[in-house]
Amino acid sequence: MSITSLYSSKLGTTFDCQCGKKHSIPLKAVIIQENAAGQIPDLLAREGLGTRGLIVCDQDTWSLAGKDIWEILNSKGYSIKICKFNGTPLIKPDEKAVTRILVEYDPAVDFLLAVGSGTINDLVRFISHKTGKPYIIFATAPSMDGYASTVSPLLINGFKRTYTATHPTAIIADTGILCSAPEEMIMAGVGDILGKLTSLADWRLGVAVTGESLCETAMTMVNSSVQQVISYMTDIRNKKPEGIKALMDALIISGIAMMLMGNSRPASGSEHHIAHFLEMKYLMDGREPLFHGTKVGMAALYTVALYNEMAGFNPDNIDIEQLIREKPEYDEWCQKIRQIFGPIADEVIEEKGRKDWEPGVYQQRLHTIKQKWNSEIRPVLMSVLLLNTVKSYLNEAGADFSPAALNVDQELIHQALLYSKEIRTRYTILSLASDLGILPEYAKKLTCNPDK
Ligand SMILES: [Zn+2]
Ligand SMILES: [Zn+2]
Missing domain, CATH: 1.20.1090 (Dehydroquinate synthase-like, alpha domain)
Structure with a gap:
């Protein structure tokens, strides 16, 4: 059973936590399965996200998934514009990229659809916040943990700073596509999770030394994620669907x-x-x-x-x-x-x-x-x-x-x-x-x- 499914009843809700605070998880759905793109029309309808969208992708994620998603949505009567970043090196989440999306953005769109991993999502999350249009993520690699993040690390004026952004309505990932991600991206995902060994301890130090508040619910979530990855190391190495x-x-x-x-x-x-x-x-x-x-x-x-x-x-x-x-x-x-x-x-x-x-x-x-x-x-x-x-x-x-x-x-x-x-x-x-x-x-x- 996935950890996400343990918390599925909390998705899209606000609840009273043992830590004494009220928490909200505005993310409404997480879908990780084979042929996940086929789920998108139902999801859009269920969440009432409208019929006009903007897909943001790069040339790789376009061929990997963007094109299929575009065809599926087109065949169901959706009107979808495309913002495709071309060329290498990788896009940077900077002023230039933000402007590039805004150039393609039409205020008439109802939702944004990010197809990619780190940078594309950082950008779309920020644009979604600025435009007030909801977005969903089609994640193409298990490379980092920022998919559900509500902030965007952007590179403005050469300085990486975290900017306020907004949550995705849903995160969708196709197991087959995730398994085909380059090995170094999968290993990057493992690295991001192993980092939690010290981020959790750092948090406890902050509690002890500076009187920061603690939430055992959040700690348990992160700790379970580390334990789960540790127990699947060999399957991850072998790119087995259950490991990925x-x-x-x-x-x-x-x-x-x-x-x-x-x-x-x-x-x-x-x-x-x-x-x-x-x-x-x-x-x-x-x-x-x-x-x-x-x-x-x-x-x-x-x-x-x-x-x-x-x-x-x-x-x-x-x-x-x-x-x-x-x-x-x-x-x-x-x-x-x-x-x-x-x-x-x-x-x-x-x-x-x-x-x-x-x-x-x-x-x-x-x-x-x-x-x-x-x-x-x-x-x-x-x-x-x-x-x-x-x-x-x-x-x-x-x-x-x-x-x-x-x-x-x-x-x-x-x-x-x-x-x-x-x-x-x-x-x-x-x-x-x-x-x-x-x-x-x-x-x-x-x-x-x-x-x-
Ligand atoms: Zn990280
Ligand atoms: Zn709490």
Whole structure:
């Protein structure tokens, strides 16, 4: 039984959760099956989405599914326009692509239909939010967990920032098409899921250290998605429909957990910050990007290792007065950020704000860390799997996320470990290591090992 089906009665509803909050899951349907395109007319009718649509795809997803969907809808009397991105390299979710869709967009359309994986969906989700037109997703690869997301990471002015977007009405995926996805996209999906090992722990750290709220429902969803993928590694490697379906189900439920929380906290932590940092650097250098999930998978090797290392930290070594004295002043920090982030430094500085330099903020946090180390923090650190166990799962899946295999320089990872936490204000293992003044030492240690 799929995890999504366990929550099917909650799709399209608002409910009272044990965490004390009301959650909404506006996503109304998830269909993962053979010949899924044939379900689209019924779905559109059932949800009353109208008869005029705009398909957004690229040349690959057009031949893979877009054309079939267009023919099916045409034969049923629908009027469908097409926005097809041509050419390589891959489309970037930037100003240019947003404009391109708006050029094809006609205010008379009733719904949008995204056919593709990451970038196409990020774009359509954003356009749907801006135009107020509902959209459905026809997912072509189990490569990332953003299908149910309500935010769009867009690359505006060269800076990747998360923009408010809107939920899909439905997510549809054809098992046959998913199985035919390129192996590196499937492995990227595995990487995005393995990243949850540390995103979940990071969330618990945020609860312990900064008093963030927790939702066990969302945590359970994400945790089940990790467990499910771990138990299907061999089937995923062999592209067996049940394995690929389990991976897609896990990715969608992880996205639903984010939808439920209204933010990406359950499924995006330090490993994602590192991945975003690498992506920024790649963009600045004009290098061909790696898949999102691939970067997350690689980053997770380091964040898992950092958890493992820090589990042995002795809280008696926390000298609060000394740490406060050694914390860089705001101006000093800004200078460092300008050096590391170059043209996007202003955006990073603005995003971070000055809160961390307000009197007493850092001091209070250090007191909390020291006081809760044994009771709350160490148990979180210990809860993360050992790196060797994670590597054995990756072996089973046939995935190699080592920097050597992906041609990523250790020095870049070293930088990412040190500075990726500056991209977001969210508390993670990187923030904890930084608060304790041990991040430079650990970052060096983790990137000196040629085995990594
Ligand atoms: Zn992700
Ligand atoms: Zn809840």
